[in-house]
Amino acid sequence: MSSHGIKDEVAIVGMSCLPFGEHFDKSLDDLLLEASNLCYESAGIAKADVDAYWLGVAASGVSGMTLARPLKLDNKPVTRVENFCATGSEALRQAAYAVASGAYDVAMAVGGEKVKDSGYQGLPPSWPPNDGTGRSLTAAAMYSLIVPAYAKKYGIDPDELKDCLARISWKNHHNGARNPLAQFRKEVAKEVICQAPLIAGPLGVFDCAGVGDGAAAAIVVRAEDAARYTDKPLYIKALSFVAGTGAGNLDPDYDYTTFPEVVSCARDAYSQAGVTDPRKQIAMAEVHDCFTPTELILTEDLGFAERGMGWKEIVSGTFDLEGELPVNPDGGLKSFGHPIGASGLRMHYENWLQLRGEAPPERRITTDKKLGLVHNLGGYPGEMVSFVSILGPELG
Amino acid sequence: MRGIISYAGYVPYHRLDRSAVAELLGSGGGRGTRAVASYDEDTTTMGAEAARLVVRSLGHEIHPASLWFATAEPAYLEKTNATAIHAVLRLDTDVAAMDTGAAVRCGVGALRAALSGTEETLVVTSDLRNGLPTGADESAGGDGAAAFLVGDDGDADGPVIAEFLGAGSATEEFLDRWRLPGENRSKVWEERFGETKYLPLAEQAWNGALKQAELGPEDIDAVILTGVHARAVRTAARRLGIDNDKLVDDLSATVGNTGTAHPGLLLASALDKASPAEVVALVVLADGADVVLFRTTDAVDAFAPARPIEQQLASGGDISYGKFLSWRGYLRVEPPRRPEPDRPSGSAAGRSVDWKFAFVGSRDRSSGLLHLPPARVAMKGDRQDDMDPAPMADTPATVATFTVDRVSYSESPPIVAAVIDFDGGGRVPIELTDVEADEVRLGDRVEMTFRRLYTSDGIHNYFWKARPMRGVEDAHPIRDTECQS
Numbered sequence: 031m032s033s034h035g036i037k038d039e040v041a042i043v044g045m046s047c048l049p050f051g052e053h054f055d056k057s058l059d060d061l062l063l064e065a066s067n068l069c070y071e072s073a074g075i076a077k078a079d080v081d082a083y084w085l086g087v088a089a090s091g092v093s094g095m096t097l098a099r100p101l102k103l104d105n106k107p108v109t110r111v112e113n114f115c116a117t118g119s120e121a122l123r124q125a126a127y128a129v130a131s132g133a134y135d136v137a138m139a140v141g142g143e144k145v146k147d148s149g150y151q152g153l154p155p156s157w158p159p160n161d162g163t164g165r166s167l168t169a170a171a172m173y174s175l176i177v178p179a180y181a182k183k184y185g186i187d188p189d190e191l192k193d194c195l196a197r198i199s200w201k202n203h204h205n206g207a208r209n210p211l212a213q214f215r216k217e218v219a220k221e222v223i224c225q226a227p228l229i230a231g232p233l234g235v236f237d238c239a240g241v242g243d244g245a246a247a248a249i250v251v252r253a254e255d256a257a258r259y260t261d262k263p264l265y266i267k268a269l270s271f272v273a274g275t276g277a278g279n280l281d282p283d284y285d286y287t288t289f290p291e292v293v294s295c296a297r298d299a300y301s302q303a304g305v306t307d308p309r310k311q312i313a314m315a316e317v318h319d320c321f322t323p324t325e326l327i328l329t330e331d332l333g334f335a336e337r338g339m340g341w342k343e344i345v346s347g348t349f350d351l352e353g354e355l356p357v358n359p360d361g362g363l364k365s366f367g368h369p370i371g372a373s374g375l376r377m378h379y380e381n382w383l384q385l386r387g388e389a390p391p392e393r394r395i396t397t398d399k400k401l402g403l404v405h406n407l408g409g410y411p412g413e414m415v416s417f418v419s420i421l422g423p424e425l426g
Numbered sequence: 427m428r429g430i431i432s433y434a435g436y437v438p439y440h441r442l443d444r445s446a447v448a449e450l451l452g453s454g455g456g457r458g459t460r461a462v463a464s465y466d467e468d469t470t471t472m473g474a475e476a477a478r479l480v481v482r483s484l485g486h487e488i489h490p491a492s493l494w495f496a497t498a499e500p501a502y503l504e505k506t507n508a509t510a511i512h513a514v515l516r517l518d519t520d521v522a523a524m525d526t527g528a529a530v531r532c533g534v535g536a537l538r539a540a541l542s543g544t545e546e547t548l549v550v551t552s553d554l555r556n557g558l559p560t561g562a563d564e565s566a567g568g569d570g571a572a573a574f575l576v577g578d579d580g581d582a583d584g585p586v587i588a589e590f591l592g593a594g595s596a597t598e599e600f601l602d603r604w605r606l607p608g609e610n611r612s613k614v615w616e617e618r619f620g621e622t623k624y625l626p627l628a629e630q631a632w633n634g635a636l637k638q639a640e641l642g643p644e645d646i647d648a649v650i651l652t653g654v655h656a657r658a659v660r661t662a663a664r665r666l667g668i669d670n671d672k673l674v675d676d677l678s679a680t681v682g683n684t685g686t687a688h689p690g691l692l693l694a695s696a697l698d699k700a701s702p703a704e705v706v707a708l709v710v711l712a713d714g715a716d717v718v719l720f721r722t723t724d725a726v727d728a729f730a731p732a733r734p735i736e737q738q739l740a741s742g743g744d745i746s747y748g749k750f751l752s753w754r755g756y757l758r759v760e761p762p763r764r765p766e767p768d769r770p771s772g773s774a775a776g777r778s779v780d781w782k783f784a785f786v787g788s789r790d791r792s793s794g795l796l797h798l799p800p801a802r803v804a805m806k807g808d809r810q811d812d813m814d815p816a817p818m819a820d821t822p823a824t825v826a827t828f829t830v831d832r833v834s835y836s837e838s839p840p841i842v843a844a845v846i847d848f849d850g851g852g853r854v855p856i857e858l859t860d861v862e863a864d865e866v867r868l869g870d871r872v873e874m875t876f877r878r879l880y881t882s883d884g885i886h887n888y889f890w891k892a893r894p895m896r897g898v899e900d901a902h903p904i905r906d907t908e909c910q911s
Binding site: 163167277282 | 805826827833852853854
C-alpha cells in the first residue's frame with residue numbers, strides 16, 4: 031500500500047466548535063450556520079473567500095444542500111460525507127486533500143448533527159431496507175463484549191477492571207468540568223460511576239458517551255499560504271483512514287481485545303508523520319471514548335501502552351490531564367456527547383487550542399512534545415472504520 | 427405398506443406452574459404445568475423445529491412431494507405459513523407447501539389425508555393455545571408441535587416404522603367450541619351438550635376404524651385419547667371400553683392440551699416408547715371423531731428419535747405468570763424507549779432465503795473459512811465466488827463472549843446476545859433465547875433455533891437465535907474453553 035500522506039502540506043488556519051448539548055431550541059441549520067460563522071471569524075475571512083466545502087452529517091441531512099441552503103452558499107461545491115461516527119474527521123480529511131491537490135485554495139470542513147430530535151435516548155439508527163437478519167444490539171452492548179474478553183485474556187479481576195473503566199469515566203468528566211463547551215461540566219465521583227444503572231453487560235450509564243447536538247468547523251489552506259491567515263497555524267502531519275472488512279464478527283481468531291482497523295490506521299498515520307515512539311513524541315490525544323472499554327483498548331492500539339498494560343497505565347494516571355500523555359483533555363465524548371458529524375472536528379478543535387497554547391489554564395496541558403493526535407472511529411468491535419490524524423504547530 | 431417414516435414432537439422450553447395463576451388472581455390455574463411458547467415463537471417456528479427433528483432423526487435429507495402445515499393459530503392469514511418451514515428445511519422448489527387450518531380438527535385431518543394418499547408427505551401440526559386469565563383454556567392448554575413424514579415402505583427416505591392400518595371418522599354439525607378470527611379466546615357451549623354429541627360419534631369412528639383394519643378391540647395395545655372437549659374425552663374411554671392401562675399419558679400434567687398439535691404430540695410420545703408389532707389407536711374428538719390405527723414395524727427399533735418427548739419434558743424451565751401474561755398480550759408492559767424495528771424488506775429477504783430461513787452460510791473452498799452470512803469474497807486470501815453453501819443450523823456452537831443489552835428494542839427485554847463459535851470453525855454474533863440473563867457463561871454450549879425476531883407492519887421477521895443445549899447428549903464435549911475471550 032502506498033500511503034504517502036500530506037505531511038506539512040496543509041494547515042488549519044481557523045476552527046470553531048459550538049457548545050455541545052441538548053439544543054432543543056436550535057435546528058441543524060442553526061448549528062451549521064453558527065459554527066461556520068465562528069470559523070470564518072477564526073480564520074479572519076469572509077464566507078465568499080471559501081472555495082469549497084465538505085460537510086460531515088451522518089443522519090440529520092443528505093447532500094451538500096444541507097449546508098448550502100442554510101448558509102446560502104452561492105453555487106459553491108459542497109460535498110456531504112458520511113463515514114459512521116468518524117464522519118466529522120472524514121470531512122476534514124477530504125477538505126485537506128482538496129487544497130493539497132491544488133484544486134482549491136481555501137476549503138472548509140463543517141460537521142454537525144441534530145440527534146436530540148428523535149424523541150429517543152441514544153443515537154438514531156438508520157439502515158437501508160434489508161432482510162431483517164442484521165444485528166439488533168445497541169452500540170453499548172457491542173462494546174461491552176470487550177470487558178469480559180479483556181479481563182480473561184490478561185487475567186484481571188472483574189472488579190479491578192471495573193475500577194479502571196470508572197477511572198476513564200472519572201478522568202473524562204474531570205476534564206470536561208474544565209471545558210465551557212462540554213455538555214456535562216461536573217466532576218463525577220468514582221462511587222457514583224460504579225453504582226450507576228447498567229445499560230449493557232457490565233457497562234453502566236457513566237461508561238457510555240453522552241448524547242447531544244453540536245457542530246464544529248475547520249478552514250484549511252496549503253501550508254505555504256497559512257501565514258496570510260494566521261501566525262499560529264496548525265499543520266497536518268498525517269491523515270489516515272481505514273474501513274474494516276467486518277471479519278471480526280466472522281473470524282473465531284478475533285478476540286475482542288483490540289481493534290485491528292485502529293492498529294493499521296495508527297501505523298499508517300505514524301509512518302506519514304514520522305512518529306516512531308508515540309508515547310514519547312505525542313503531547314496529547316483526543317480519542318474516541320464512545321464507551322470506557324473503547325478508550326482502554328485504544329491506549330494499546332495507538333501504542334500509548336503495551337498490550338495488556340493499558341488498564342494499569344490508566345489507573346496510575348498516565349493519561350490524566352497532568353499525566354505523561356493526556357488523553358481527552360477536553361472531556362471527550364463522555365463530557366461532550368456525540369453529535370456524529372461534529373465529533374471528529376471537536377477532537378481537532380482541542381488540538382487547535384492546546385497545541386497553540388490557547389486552552390484555558392484550568393485544563394492546559396504541557397506541550398513540550400510538539401504533536402497532537404486525533405483518533406475517531408465508527409462502527410463496532412469486529413466491524414469498524416478508523417481515522418487517525420496527527421497535528422503540530424511547527425513545520426518539520 | 428404405507429405409514430410413518432419419521433416423526434417428532436416439539437415442546438417449547440418454558441413451563442408455567444398452574445398454581446401461579448391462583449396465587450396472583452385468587453382463582454383459576456390448577457395442578458401441574460403447561461408448556462409455553464417463548465415470546466419469539468409462533469406456530470410456524472414451533473412447526474419448523476418439529477420438522478427439523480423429523481429430518482435429524484432420520485439422519486439424512488428428506489424428499490417429500492408435499493408439506494402440509496396444520497394449525498388453528500396461523501401466524502399469517504392469506505399468506506401460506508408452510509413455505510417458511512419449506513425454506514427452513516431447504517426442500518426443493520417442486521415440493522408443494524400448503525396450509526390447512528383454522529379449526530383444531532385440521533391436525534388429525536392432515537395426518538389422515540396424508541396416510542390415505544399416495545405421495546410422500548411431510549405433515550406438520552402446531553398450535554399455541556390461548557385463553558383469558560384464570561380460564562380453563564389458559565391452564566389446560568399448552569403450546570407445541572409435531573411432525574410426521576408419511577410415505578410408503580419403498581420410498582427412498584426410509585422404512586415405515588408405523589404402518590397405517592385403517593381409520594374411521596364420524597361428523598355432525600353441532601356447537602361445542604368456537605372463536606372468531608382475531609380473538610384471543612375461545613368460547614364453549616354447555617359441556618353436557620357436547621358430551622352427548624361426542625360419545626356416539628366416538629363409538630361410530632372407533633368401530634369404523636376397527637372394521638377397516640379388520641381388528642378387534644382386544645388387538646389394540648395402546649390408545650391415545652384426546653380432543654377439544656375434556657369431559658367427553660374422559661368418558662369416551664369408558665364408552666369405548668378401553669382399559670386404563672392401555673391409555674397413553676395425555677401430557678395434561680406437564681404440557682397441557684396443544685390443540686391441533688396434540689394428536690401428533692401424543693402419537694410421537696407413544697412411538698418413542700413403542701416396540702415392534704404394537705397396535706396404537708389414535709382417537710381424536712374435535713367437531714366429530716377421528717380414529718387412526720397403526721402397527722409399529724420392526725424398523726421402529728432402529729429408529730432413534732433426535733429429541734424424545736420425555737427428554738424435552740425433563741429439560742424445561744419455569745416462567746413466571748406475569749411474564750406469561752405479557753408474552754401472550756394479556757398484560758402490556760412498558761417497552762424499552764427505543765424505536766421499534768423497521769419492517770424487513772420482502773425483496774431483500776427473498777434474495778437471502780437460504781441464510782434467513784435455513785441458516786446457510788458459505789465456506790471458502792481454499793481456506794475452508796466459514797462466512798456467516800454468506801459472502802462472495804473470502805475474508806482471507808481474497809478469492810472471489812469460490813465458496814460452497816454451508817448449512818449451519820444443526821451445528822453446535824460455544825459461547826465465546828456475551829452481553830446483556832438492557833436498552834435495545836425487544837419484545838421481552840433484556841436481549842441476551844453472544845458471539846458463538848461453531849464446532850469445526852465459523853463465528854456469528856447472535857441473540858440467545860430460552861435463557862436467563864444471569865445464567866450465561868463463557869464456554870456454554872448452544873444450538874441454533876428458528877425464531878421470530880419481531881413483527882413490523884404485520885410482517886413476521888423470522889431468523890435464527892441460539893439457545894443453550896439442554897438434556898441433549900452433546901456429540902462434541904465442551905471444549906476446554908480456550909476461546910479467546
